[in-house]
Amino acid sequence: MYTAGIDMGARSVKVVFLEELKVEGAPQLKWGVKKTHIMFPEDLDMDVAAEKAYTEALQLAGLAREAVGRVVATGAGRKQVKFAQDNVTEVSAGARGAVFMHPSARTVIDVGAEEGRGIKAAPDGKVVDFAGNEKCAAGAGAFAESMSRALQLSLKDFGEASLRSEKTIPMNAQCTVFAESEVVSLIHANTPKEDIAKAVLDAVASRVCAMARRVGIEEDVVLIGGMVHNPGFVRSLQGALGVDRVLLPDLPEYVGALGAALIAAEIH
Amino acid sequence: MIANYGYKDGSGEYYISIDTDKCLQCPVEQACTRACPKNMFEIITDDYDDQVAAIKQAHRRTLAYDCTACKPAGGYASLPCASACTAGAIKHSW
Amino acid sequence: MTTSAFATTAATAGEKKEYWRWEESAWVDETMNWRDAKFITAGIDVGSVSSQAVVVCDGKLFGYSSMRTGSNSPDSARNAIKAVIEKCGMTLDNIHFVVGTGYGRVNVPFAHKAITEIACHARGANFMGGSAIRTILDMGGQDCKAIHCDEKGKVTNFLMNDKCAAGTGRGMEVIADLMQIPIAELGPRSFDVDEEPAAVSSVCVVFAKSEALGLLKAGWSKNKVVAAYCQAMAERVVALLERIGVEKEFFITGGIAKNPGVVRRIERILKLEAVKTKYDSQIAGALGAALFGYTLVQKQGVPAKAAAS
Known part of the structure; x- marks a missing residue:
């Protein structure tokens, strides 16, 4: 059957x-x-x-x-x-x-192109609580996508570039549209692309993490959605959550x- | 004056409003500045030379995230900032 | 063959039009003579996209300039004041008091005082639209403000949104670029439709952009898409205004006042017509600042230290 x-x-x-x-x-x-x-x-x-x-x-x-x-x-x-x-x-x-x-996952973080959310799950996979930031590109993959375009990198290269950076540059703009100008000025100031990429992914991770905090973060944490393919984002998310590991599904x-x-x- | 600090974006409307007329004779010695776990309140001299409470610039665009600790997704009973202000000057829009 | 293909691409790139561009301007009241004035004050509004300088003689508007904001605030402020004093035929030394406002207000090197744009816009609107003005909408390049004020132009309730590009001039520039329509034509073209479409459903500019592209693909005319976008912007701004409460009379300042596509739709939703003014809507902040300067100089006298450039 x-x-x-x-x-x-x-x-x-x-x-x-x-x-x-x-x-x-x-x-x-x-x-x-x-x-x-x-x-x-x-x-x-x-x-x-x-x-x-x-x-x-x-x-x-x-x-x-x-x-x-x-x-x-x-x-x-x-x-x-x-x-x-x-x-x-x-x-x-x-x-x-x-x-x-x-099966050990209790917090599910879902970051796709258009939305980011944190879900608290029961051992049987039922939803206990969730908090999302829908319909605003700033808390979703679209933010990273848009900035990677400004840097003329593919989203994949963008994620990999961020892994080569250890710098923390705070981004002031919260909105994707305004952040594009901020990225352009960082480029003009000769900031290395990898540092900009990390700054962008850190920004998305911190927003997603704040949403997840509303449901309470309980380990293990599993990440689903399109951003699973972005190792730079996974690292930024681990840092923002303060956990040693974020589980990734095999077939995201x-x-x-x-x-x-x-x-x-x-x-x- | 009612000062609304915050923003509206695709995900919702997030404003903290402060009725600054109520700040003029603050009954609790600016308790808002101590009550917020994120230390988001400050006392400023406004354009009409009054000493009033305000949300710090750095937090005005990130309220949805900054206030999450006091607002679990399952619902919240009372907010530290609004409770500390016995004059009732502080209100959240969400 | 390959070479010519490259040449074509290069030529197209070189001709790329900047659909969001607008014209700089300066104006002076030719009927007035500044030499007759007791106090001459100036207001400088350094915004994120444009900067204005206004010269006021004994509380009366004498001249103004509206220029593009450059890469830093001090230079933008100097550029704006230079444009207006040249037009007015005076020098900076002739000005008794300068007030800075706007997002770059603390970086106006020759200003004696900085006052927030909220207070200045209310004061400026009170002058431009009259003392009956209670509700002011200011839509700037990167923010949107809703202000409620009393008969003296003193702020009683305000909110500002500079976090999100939706509902700002920037949001309009994005759509102008996407549609390849010069920004000044967006408003008129939004009314050139067979029937008024419903608003674009996405608030976020990024998602609204994909939605607009989808509508074009579905066969909508550019004008209809622009109409749906203007309607969305109007609905969004009205929601902000309603948070502070809309009361007669209503006044609109900032660059968006020049876009009838948004203004007329706001008026339609509010069922309230905005008070029209003969002045440039973008100078409200700088004008308010200059008027604050006039009040201060009457109270405190001319500061000993002359404004330094």
Whole structure:
């Protein structure tokens, strides 16, 4: 028996199929995961994109539509997934998926391009409390993305550059738009790119950390969302949180879809 | 004068308002400056030459983050700054 | 072939238009003679984007300049005062008292005193719009202020937002650049639409930018996108004004007063028309500062030390 989790983002769909395996008589969830990540053009309607992606994912996984007992959707476009029986918020799905991958995690920090949030999770992956800074680019990956463009570096090179710096330069501007001018003046003052990169990532980390403090930081801490791929940010976050380690999931893109699939398995 | 320090951004509106007329005869010897765990209050001479409380410049753009210690996500009962000011000059917008 | 392709790119880059540019200006009241005045005072408002200098003779507006702010405040202040005194045909020595205001107010080298822009804008608006003014909106290059004042132009309630670019002139510049429409044309073009669109939903300028691009892709005209953006800005500013309470009469200062696309939408939401003025809306802060200077010099007399340049 399979369940499916579908994470409907703004420009991509992630699908995870979860197989429920019987182990020693008792039903137990095994991570028999089949996953698919499909990008779609922006002008495609979300419900059409969801249907197309799901059909493609079933084919890639070699599964018949009937083999999947239950589909739960998550992500910004979760309500457009017409064939899902249920939908859950990114917060619930993210926490569930993250704690499944790292059972010791009690604090889940989710930093994507457009939002940053701190989630306090129970041992079963349920959300106890969360605090977010949505709809302002300053507390999210978009801030770093925007500054990396000002430095003419890819986000990846930007993160790596920051690792080469040990300097702490405070950024005065809180707003992404104003910070761009501040970065430009730092460039004009011949500040090394790696120092600027670290200053930017430290700034995002301190904002995200302040949000996480509202829910209380309990170890272990796991980071999910797009910023997982940015080792410079991970270091800045460790520093801001004052913890020795921040856990990272193996398949960061699929945490939300996995969480939705797990929730689907629990409710069916 | 009611001085509102703070900002509004995409994530919300964060203002601490200080009714500075109530600062003129402060009943608690500027307790706000000692009550805030982040030490965010200061006494200034305003444009009309009155001695009044204000939020320090460095904190005016970061209130959402700076006040988090007193505002857990699960809800909060009383704020140290607003409680210390018995004149009732200090209010938070969020 | 390759070479010519490069040449084309270079030429395009060289011609890149600065859609956010605006014109510097200076003005003098030709009917007045400063030599007749007992006290001549000046106000300098060093803002993040523009700097103004105003000369007041016995409490009457004599001349002003509005210049771009340079890389540092002292030079910007000198540049602004130079433009106005040249226009007025006087020297700095003829000015009895100088008050600095604005974000760079403490860095005006020849000022005798610094006063916050909140107090100065209220004072300036009281002069420009009359003593019935109670609510003032100042939208500058990098901030937005909502002020409530009494009949003397004394501030009774204020708030300022300089943390976030949304609802500031900077937010408008970003959209001008994105749409490649000169900033002065944004307002008029925002009314050249078949029907008024709903506001852009994102507050954050970064997200509003992606939203605007999405709307263009979805087939919206540039004018319609600009209209949706102006409406968003108006709604946002009104929310700030409502925090301090809107009371008649209403006055708008700062660069945004020159953008009818935002002003008329604010008036529409508030159902209240802003008082019009014959003066340049951007000089309110510097004018208020000069008027504060006039009050001070009447009270304390001319300072012994002449203003140093």
